[in-house]
Amino acid sequence: MLHGIIDIGSNTIRLAVYLIEGGHFEQLMKRKHTVGLASYVEDGIMQPEGIERAVEILQEYKKLLHCFKITKVAAFTTAALRNARNSREAVGEIEQRTGIKIRVISGDEEATFDFIGATHSLNNASGLLIDIGGGSTEIVTYSERQIVHKTSLPIGSLGFAKKYVSSILPTMSECTEMYGEAEATIGAAEDFLNVCEAEIVGIGGTFKGACALNNELFNLPAANRRLETKNIRTLISTFVTDLGLTQEMTVALMRSVPERIQTIIPGLVIANVLARRFQSHWITYSDSGVREGYIYDQIIGK
CATH class of the missing domain: 3.30.420.150 (Exopolyphosphatase. Domain 2)
Known part of the structure; x- marks a missing residue:
């Protein structure tokens, strides 16, 4: 089955499409935007401009996923949104505007996923x-x-x-x-x-x-x-x-x-x-x- 994985990082926002069958997977394609999301954090607050950039890119990715009828989509975000004082509000706005559910992974989870991968x-x-x-x-x-x-x-x-x-x-x-x-x-x-x-x-x-x-x-x-x-x-x-x-x-x-x-x-x-x-x-x-x-x-x- 085709799966889309969206990684909203501090520097880049990536979409990778994988074919996952049983215990095996193959990366078919990936897209990347170098956004520098962490640079939109001022005094610990993610600024509206950063939210806007994230929304813009996720909407682009959503169109691609919709075109190819890829419904299995997982999106997660790391340090830039995780560490912002308005993390919950910023993530909530991005989710509301894009319709994409975003998981904020902790630093501990990120280290674990890094290790496994x-x-x-x-x-x-x-x-x-x-x-x-x-x-x-x-x-x-x-x-x-x-x-x-x-x-x-x-x-x-x-x-x-x-x-x-x-x-x-x-x-x-x-x-x-x-x-x-x-x-x-x-x-x-x-x-x-x-x-x-x-x-x-x-x-x-x-x-x-x-x-x-x-x-x-x-x-x-x-x-x-x-x-x-x-x-x-x-x-x-x-x-x-x-x-x-x-x-x-x-x-x-x-x-x-x-x-x-x-x-x-x-x-x-x-x-x-x-x-x-x-x-x-x-x-x-x-x-x-x-x-x-x-x-x-x-x-x-x-």
Whole structure:
């Protein structure tokens, strides 16, 4: 049966259509709008403009689903709407105007779905999983394919860009401010103080963009999904605005992360702090995450 999954994230709003049969599923198509929903939150309140953008995109997705008679539709939202003080009112208005029921998943649920989706096809039974989103960062440690610790931290690439970056790309001093908040927030996650993992399984746009930018800068194959953590600081220092950008650097940035130019460096700052904290040498990007985890747990598993 055809299912539509709508993921209303802090940075992007996505629709993916899956063919789900028994315990198996296949992604047939996906649509994505880079909205930056978290940037519409002012003083903790989701502004009417953000609600309007969400409604506009969901109505577009609804037309597509209706055209192909896809009636099995699940929509959920993460940090941007979850953390807004007017979350209930904002979500209620979007539901009323679109006719689409939206589930606000908690940070704990998001971390669980991330884990299920990303690790379902991995060979490693134990490890460390991280999802750096636009408005939050989920961290999961697991052993024997079971979650040991999980948390959702209120730091994300878009949130940092909005809070600290005055232009398109940050200055080194702005990076220093971001490092300070990331280190304080991650350091307060007591369950992870003694975690040490050589490799991180990374999901989400920051890690996808990091691999693409790393491949472009270090002349690696475009399909490569592994990143040495020591390269993260090089990526950050290359694209801060203090020394100016060469044409070659601009081409690399626009070619590899055109939709994440404003958020990639803030996201990499968080990634760098995490890699240092956990003494990780490698990051492997997984293309499966919260949507796939939702399918396994909420659709196939029921």
